[in-house]
Amino acid sequence: VNVSPLQFANPALPAIVTNALANAQVAPERLELEITESVFLNDDEGTEHMFKALKSIGVRLALDDFGTGYSSLGYLKTAPFDKIKIDQSFVRGATQPGSRNGAIIASIVSLAEALGMETTAEGVETLDELDLVRMLGCSHVQGYIYERPLSSMNAAARLSTGLMAIAQGPRSARASRQSMLRKVVLDHGGHRYNAMVRNISQTGALIEGLWNVPPGTIFRVVLADNHVVTATCRWSNEDRLGVEFSLPLRLDESGRIAAVAGRPPASVETDTTSQRKVG
Known part of the structure; x- marks a missing residue:
């Protein structure tokens, strides 16, 4: 009580x-x-x-x-x-x-x-x-x-009927993920970087291509020519980072992420130094 x-x-x-x-x-x-x-x-x-x-x-x-x-x-x-x-x-x-x-x-x-x-x-x-x-x-x-x-x-x-209670629920709180190798562009403070998505869900993604990104860094992620989403870096390890989207991504009728159904964005020109570290 x-x-x-x-x-x-x-x-x-x-x-x-x-x-x-x-x-x-x-x-x-x-x-x-x-x-x-x-x-x-x-x-x-x-x-x-x-x-x-x-x-x-x-x-x-x-x-x-x-x-x-x-x-x-x-x-x-x-x-x-x-x-x-x-x-x-x-x-x-x-x-x-x-x-x-x-x-x-x-x-x-x-x-x-x-x-x-x-x-x-x-x-x-x-x-x-x-x-x-x-x-x-x-x-x-x-x-x-x-x-x-x-x-x-x-x-x-x-x-x-008795006091027994059986645990029932999803295996994990994390949304189901789709594995892929998809080119994206990350925009941080006007600087644009090429990167690759290794897996993605409605709520976040695993991205590689940028080194030592500080947790808390906010990006605009260009997933397709017509789809940009804001994301926050939650963790990073060398050139990999886990990001959380500000809003859940929409699923299409087949249950896949609609944003990655379109054509990937074109690569941007960037120098080696800026590609290695953000922050």
Whole structure:
């Protein structure tokens, strides 16, 4: 159950929780209260007393959306959390080449284990994300990979048939790619460069031909004589770079990228030095 900062600041919260448990006839250890880092913005004795009062009831406490708010490790020394919930922003893109998210998740898991806490990876939607967070040691997983939110009626029906949930979802969050060897022209700040696309999807492409391009560099990519798209370099390695398009490319009726159906652009004249490095 999520507890807002306003609810957490209410001195009557422990009594409200106790009454709710009694009315529902639920054991305290079956209730987990999710609290965000923002409750520590007013770090005072009242915060510490509230934690002690809630733990005295016997409920579990989870630190929600870890890493996105106040982000001080000091409160972990005293706040009696049972679990750290890793925000979905760290799960998104964690399986992509060059992403640091996996290292951050691993660090949070190590921290939680050292403090005797469990971990939940939030927002898991694809099988490769599920494989990664399992490999990194997350003790729990939350996300659409198992089920989308259910109404109380549907949830009761599911519970009546058993608690097993099977992971279902796409293998990867990345759009399917088409392999090719296609000439394109990259325009950066008025300078134009010849390059080759090795594979492409609706959302990005692998391009080679420019050396040591800084991540974050923005290009206009001429895919065809009549099709230009804006793209941002997300990673580079020697003469290869992965770019993300500002807008998804359209598919034709056969399911292929419509932009590469036209004639490739004509090559541009460029000197060897400018072709080797951008930025």
